[in-house]
Amino acid sequence: MTHKIAILGASGYTGAELIRLIATHPEMEIVALGANSKAGMEMAEVFPHLRHLSLPKLVKIDQIDFDQVDLCFCALPHATSQAVIKELPKTLKIVDLSADFRLRDPEEYARWYGGQHQALECQNEAIYGLTEFYRDDIKSARLVAGTGCNAATGQYALRPLIQAGVIDLDEIIIDLKTGVSGAGRSLKENLLHAELSEGAHAYAVGGTHRHLAEFDQEFSAIAGRPVKVQFTPHLLPANRGIVATIYVKGDPAEVHQTLAGAYADETFLEVLPLGQTPSTRHIRGSNFCHIGVTGDRIEGRAIVITALDNLTKGSSGQALQNANLMLGCDEDTGLMLAPVFP
Amino acid sequence: MTHKIAILGASGYTGAELIRLIATHPEMEIVALGANSKAGMEMAEVFPHLRHLSLPKLVKIDQIDFDQVDLCFCALPHATSQAVIKELPKTLKIVDLSADFRLRDPEEYARWYGGQHQALECQNEAIYGLTEFYRDDIKSARLVAGTGCNAATGQYALRPLIQAGVIDLDEIIIDLKTGVSGAGRSLKENLLHAELSEGAHAYAVGGTHRHLAEFDQEFSAIAGRPVKVQFTPHLLPANRGIVATIYVKGDPAEVHQTLAGAYADETFLEVLPLGQTPSTRHIRGSNFCHIGVTGDRIEGRAIVITALDNLTKGSSGQALQNANLMLGCDEDTGLMLAPVFP
Amino acid sequence: MTHKIAILGASGYTGAELIRLIATHPEMEIVALGANSKAGMEMAEVFPHLRHLSLPKLVKIDQIDFDQVDLCFCALPHATSQAVIKELPKTLKIVDLSADFRLRDPEEYARWYGGQHQALECQNEAIYGLTEFYRDDIKSARLVAGTGCNAATGQYALRPLIQAGVIDLDEIIIDLKTGVSGAGRSLKENLLHAELSEGAHAYAVGGTHRHLAEFDQEFSAIAGRPVKVQFTPHLLPANRGIVATIYVKGDPAEVHQTLAGAYADETFLEVLPLGQTPSTRHIRGSNFCHIGVTGDRIEGRAIVITALDNLTKGSSGQALQNANLMLGCDEDTGLMLAPVFP
Amino acid sequence: MTHKIAILGASGYTGAELIRLIATHPEMEIVALGANSKAGMEMAEVFPHLRHLSLPKLVKIDQIDFDQVDLCFCALPHATSQAVIKELPKTLKIVDLSADFRLRDPEEYARWYGGQHQALECQNEAIYGLTEFYRDDIKSARLVAGTGCNAATGQYALRPLIQAGVIDLDEIIIDLKTGVSGAGRSLKENLLHAELSEGAHAYAVGGTHRHLAEFDQEFSAIAGRPVKVQFTPHLLPANRGIVATIYVKGDPAEVHQTLAGAYADETFLEVLPLGQTPSTRHIRGSNFCHIGVTGDRIEGRAIVITALDNLTKGSSGQALQNANLMLGCDEDTGLMLAPVFP
Known part of the structure; x- marks a missing residue:
């Protein structure tokens, strides 16, 4: 079974790393790439190392039809992420890579990030994404908050x-x-x-x-x-x-x-x-x-x-590991790539 | 079908790169790793980045039972390579990564490498390994000579x-x-x-x-x-x-x-x-x-x-691409890994 | 004799390199540092590696009293440089490190730099600063145009x-x-x-x-x-x-x-x-x-x-070598520092 | 007054760094460079970045006439250093950059360096070379032991x-x-x-x-x-x-x-x-x-x-600072070079 994947914030390093990993994932297909400032560009222009892949063009987030998406990775900057996720369909599975949903206590969020949280209703259902310690919760989660690297x-x-x-x-x-x-x-x-x-x-x-x-x-x-x-x-x-x-x-x-x-x-x-x-x-x-x-x-x-x-186990690899759990794939699918040395 | 693979010279960079690539190859299994000076060591000691893989211990080349091997990658230094390959079973498929079998003219070999070639009978059947230009010959070759990077x-x-x-x-x-x-x-x-x-x-x-x-x-x-x-x-x-x-x-x-x-x-x-x-x-x-x-x-x-x-398309990736052809696998098997950036 | 030196564009790499070199020059004293966007800051804030030196605070260029200056290094961006130099006292010795006065033919300037030159009267007296080939002209020059690195x-x-x-x-x-x-x-x-x-x-x-x-x-x-x-x-x-x-x-x-x-x-x-x-x-x-x-x-x-x-012989070292000639110092004063290896 | 300087171990990084620093020291002249394995070579062959300097050829240590030397820097490996220094004239001023004379307690030396000290009589007169804390002792010292970086x-x-x-x-x-x-x-x-x-x-x-x-x-x-x-x-x-x-x-x-x-x-x-x-x-x-x-x-x-x-204040710069004290030069002579950034 192939799961349809969207990536928001595809023009950043964690977005590119997600695409690199998903490229050899046998059960995922990338159907949408969102990146507001670079919308309209081909991925090969933004990240020439991904030139060999057949990827959708970058589009603005509001141009994405989320009904066609099984799971959405959100690799947007802090604060932007909560504003965007708040407006996404409430049934869409989401793995967020930002800091926006990591802190369960809104006061702690305000203290460290300098402002009131704008999507507390989403925060309430977010599971902290350190896979090995929140595995069971992640399996049934709708929204998983990636940890800091x-x-x-x-x-x-x-x-x-x-x-x-x-x-x-x-x-x-x-x-x-x-x-x-x-x-x-x-x-x-x-x-x-x-x-x-x-x-x-x-x-x-x-x-x-x-x-x-x-x-x-x-x-x-x-x-x-x-x-x-x-x-x-x-x-x-x-x-x-x-x-x-x-x-x-x-x-x-x-x-x-x-x-x-x-x-x-x-x-x-x-x-x-x-x-x-x-x-x-x-x-x-x-x-x-x-x-x-x-x-x-x-x-x-x-x-x-x-x-x-930091880009793999610290963010995008962790995110994919969590997405595997949420979608019922084997946890290590697409993640067994050996380290690159030297 | 799983092809049984040996790698000689497994303690060098091209040997390690072969292992990295084969690690996710669905039709190959590494059954022997040869490396004379580090024989007896575990791969995790020689290359800790391969620690997660189940690999055979490094052994001396003469300890390998080549009857159990379908294809042998030879990642040994120049000159050593011809001496070793000369003694391997004449029916064993070999991809050599050294310079030893690249030059068809023995005089050119002697001129550039400073000595007579010691395995001309092997040189005679060697195919130059630039895959895209020698594809058909490589498919039926017993010995393929990897190119210089x-x-x-x-x-x-x-x-x-x-x-x-x-x-x-x-x-x-x-x-x-x-x-x-x-x-x-x-x-x-x-x-x-x-x-x-x-x-x-x-x-x-x-x-x-x-x-x-x-x-x-x-x-x-x-x-x-x-x-x-x-x-x-x-x-x-x-x-x-x-x-x-x-x-x-x-x-x-x-x-x-x-x-x-x-x-x-x-x-x-x-x-x-x-x-x-x-x-x-x-x-x-x-x-x-x-x-x-x-x-x-x-x-x-x-x-x-x-x-x-140089370590992938320039040597070990090329070698695997050639091995795929020699073993009847799809040419790109195990080789579609996306580049790592940044 | 101590020559009084001003450096315009002191917050860039060539400006910092000039200060590094002049720091051990026995016949030069830095009396003014100009850097518009960072005016008001101490050099130790802009370039902490120069913290040990007693240097004037960064000021806006129009705050500098050029009557107290014997020679002015101009390490400003292209185009800015000609606009600034045009307004400096016509008797002030200047070594410019930008591209603005390198080309003797205004049409060539316009063709390569995409606009009419704004200070042709200065261009007319500028000497191309490749020291070893324009040494005599540089000795008597008022305005020397540093070469591209x-x-x-x-x-x-x-x-x-x-x-x-x-x-x-x-x-x-x-x-x-x-x-x-x-x-x-x-x-x-x-x-x-x-x-x-x-x-x-x-x-x-x-x-x-x-x-x-x-x-x-x-x-x-x-x-x-x-x-x-x-x-x-x-x-x-x-x-x-x-x-x-x-x-x-x-x-x-x-x-x-x-x-x-x-x-x-x-x-x-x-x-x-x-x-x-x-x-x-x-x-x-x-x-x-x-x-x-x-x-x-x-x-x-x-x-x-x-x-x-590129920062020394290719720009700031060359500039100092030219300044030495213009001020009657030995050509190599302050420039005999040995390379730093490793 | 010019002090005559010898450097033993001139083919290593600390030796080269000493030469770089002394190159602009107005009161020191290098008269001998010792380096056993590279004896007979020109410094420009061993360290091409010092090519512009007029330096003596590298010689074996026993070829140096120490009567003509005012101060000797010893940048040899541990253990070698004590064996060499033991045999040098007892009146020669020495700054040692090795670990051999840093520990006042011979038992501590044996414990950390795995063997008996071979030159305890020299150890007894050695001053620990952390300049700012042993300044007065260093001024009158014959043998100063450079600290670990x-x-x-x-x-x-x-x-x-x-x-x-x-x-x-x-x-x-x-x-x-x-x-x-x-x-x-x-x-x-x-x-x-x-x-x-x-x-x-x-x-x-x-x-x-x-x-x-x-x-x-x-x-x-x-x-x-x-x-x-x-x-x-x-x-x-x-x-x-x-x-x-x-x-x-x-x-x-x-x-x-x-x-x-x-x-x-x-x-x-x-x-x-x-x-x-x-x-x-x-x-x-x-x-x-x-x-x-x-x-x-x-x-x-x-x-x-x-x-x-580590090569300057951590070893060769420290050594020169100490040598300045031992020879009666100003402590900072030759050492006011500004850091190189970027």
Whole structure:
């Protein structure tokens, strides 16, 4: 059976990544591509690497006949997404890749995103899209909210540890390094090649990055009490890939065992042998997430390192994994592409 | 039907790329991986990005039972390859990725590679592996010789033009830029990150690069008289991708029309509209080759630009395309992966 | 004696490079920095790498008292530059880094830059700033027009050869590869890190790049008859550096000898031994230009390769070299910084 | 007065960096370059970027007449360095860039470097080369031991804080990211461009990096009791630059004030305004170190971020700064080069 797919925001990196992945998906067909500012263009003009595919022309969102669509990926910017989704048919299955439906508490949304939510009725039915932890809810969901790419990276390391109670909840530090594609295709001086290559720097230092809202929401829910982590992202001179180095207090062997146990049956989450360290190079372009645990020389402290591709497992791959569940496909359909190295 | 595949030289980049591609090939199963110096290791140790695959352990070549193998990819270094292939069963189908069986004239081999060929009986039955031009011969071949990655890039631009007689055969200049993975995983000072990043330089300047032997052989055969091109490769601070800028004398519209006509039915060779320019970024990680033609401001001169991924269309993708033909699979099986961008 | 210096357009890359170089110049003092859109800011905000220097605040150009200025560098965009320079005191020494005063023929200017020149009276007194060839004129000039960075790279290889009559004037091909800083700090999608890194492509193919106007003007003047070259620039995933691979017809030894002879006494132009090849890595951050000559395997053809740093020898270093001459300083003052490698 | 300088290990990156810096030093002249495996070569062959300098040929160390040398930089590998220095004249001033003389306790040396020290009599007179903290001792020293580049980066952030008692000594985490040139010019698979570019990974995780020995020695000495930090280095796809993100418990304003006060008179140590973040791009190629302090959203926690160039302030620039002191030159002579950006 072929499911008819629409992608809104097809002219951005996550939109293009969705198309790349769906290109070899045997049960999906892309029937509509929405992208307001580039409406009227062929995809080969916007993303020449997709030139070999037969794809519909880009159109304005209101030109799409959603009656012909089984599932819609929404890869629009924050705020735009809620305005658009609010107006879509209430029966349409939607996977949203923006931040708009990630936070269950409207006050938290307003605090982190600086304004009232405009589609709370949609928020109420949205399921948080971290597949491995919300799988059953996602299967029957109408609207799934893709996680932040950094938020996914940190949660894969920490959720089982918080759940199992094997680490100190008040002493968690996430030092994260991310490639630049996470910032999208926007024209900002600090994303120019000449500003970025051959160097690195921290940004949003001190607890101001919006993905902290997801950490707070999820970790506190698991722990049953407020959990606040420290989180410092850094920008790498690389296009794809996130590596998070996470400092926790707990027994390294127990930490490793907890993660290995939690993910023993997961296709995309690979826990390395104790003492091994993942690299972004080894998951690039794939939906895999590698997780390593090492004990520190100081007793009772462990370092958990997680690596995933922000455009794949961190957003578009996750979105497709969720869409597979929502449409009744096998969860890994179209997602078993091996990483591209070198 | 599942074909049983062996890969010799599995610890190099072209070996790893073969595994990446075959990983999603529905009709092939890897039954043996040979790699002498790393024999005994798991693939996940040698190439952690392949960790998610169930693969046989690396073994010494003489430990492989070739009776259980339908087709063998040989991704060994030059010279080693002929010594190994010489001893393999004479009925085994082989796709060689080295330079050892590319040159039909043993004297040319000796001149460019500095020694007598050690397996001329194999050379005699070898088919040159530029798929689109040797397709029928490859279908029935026992031994196919993969082309040089630079040689493929240049030939896709020039073969139809020489064939059609639309360019001056004595005035062809190929200025080529290649990523570093073409040099393999060998430990050379000039391949270190610190020596290579943030710069570019020409090498093998003046007509000394060995891939010229293939240009000479092929272009002269097509033209029915000796053809010698100028060829200057440059090393780019990038891992994958070759872009060749080729200066010819001929009518640009005719040049474009000739290429567009020649490749109209080819899946992997895309001729862009006249005046458009390809980029290595738009074919990275894929088996596609993009070809652009632009007229110069000087009348009667055209610039043909070709881009392909040296590890895919330039070697391992080409090898798989040939193997598909040899085994009776559809030619594009396992090769329709979209390029990875950004 | 200390010369008082103003820099207009101090918030761009060439402006910053001027400040970097002048920082260790013993006879120059920066007294004014003009930058309209960023007026009011400290240099440390605009370019934090200059934080250690005591520099004047950025001001609007009309706030500068040019009576206190001995020499003004004008690093403004094309078109803006002529409008500004037209209004500056007619006695002020000026080194312009834009394209506005490079072309002696107003019709050529109009043809390549798409509009009438607005300051022809200034154009009439402008000296073309390729130091080694206009040295005497520059010494007494009031207004010097910096060359295009690509134009400088090509001319260092070709001027002596055209002058000496040792190459075929109708068969010159310049295949050039440049880092991205030449495009400035402007917000363009194709200059984003994610669009540029890990790849390469040609642009302005077919004879449309504006630096051709300089090649035409200068080469024709030397030859005493029209000379038209082919010129294809490529964008590299690197910030600094240009390498031009130039194909000529002529005797390689004679070509080499001609260049070595012409530049024997030049501090910044280094002709490598015959057969050696320069690299952008070996001139990065410096005012040096390396030139290599190799004979092709086809008799009577030579390849000349030139490498320089587009921000230094290609623009700001050249500008300072010219300013030194105009102010009576030693020509190499402040310019003997060694290249930065790796 | 001109001081006569020898450099041993001139064929490595720190040797080349010393030559680059000394090239514009008005009071030093290089009279000997030692490099055993490349003895007999010209520097222009080993490092073509130094081609413009008049330098002595590389010779074997035992061919150098040390009577003609005022100061010797020793940029040899660990272990080799102590064997060589042991045999040098006992009156010769030496700045060693290796790890051999950094640890005052021979047992600590044996534990971290895996063998008995072979030149304890030299170790006894060696001064630890962190200039700003050992300035007076260095002035009168005969042998100065350059610090580890990572060790310097961490100490600039932490020494004043430990000294002032404003942070919790048991809760210090140094998450450090370094460019690849710190690993030198050695042929290792993991330093190849194809293995390194476009990604990042942690190494020596869990407290096994040898620079920890320096942290332990220095921090414990300042605190007057054992201090053990956590330290995780990461490899960046960049050639130069270290950025260390350091998590401490203490009042951010007090932390900032302590650092700003401590370094108010230091030429090369720049403390940014509270809340600002340094970048490796802004110190590249220079002897400057930028330090930023930000408070976390969790009260009582601060993040201190330090950036320096591992080849300059982290090794060769530091070495020259120390040599200036030892020879009675102004401390900043030859070191005021502005960073190279972009």
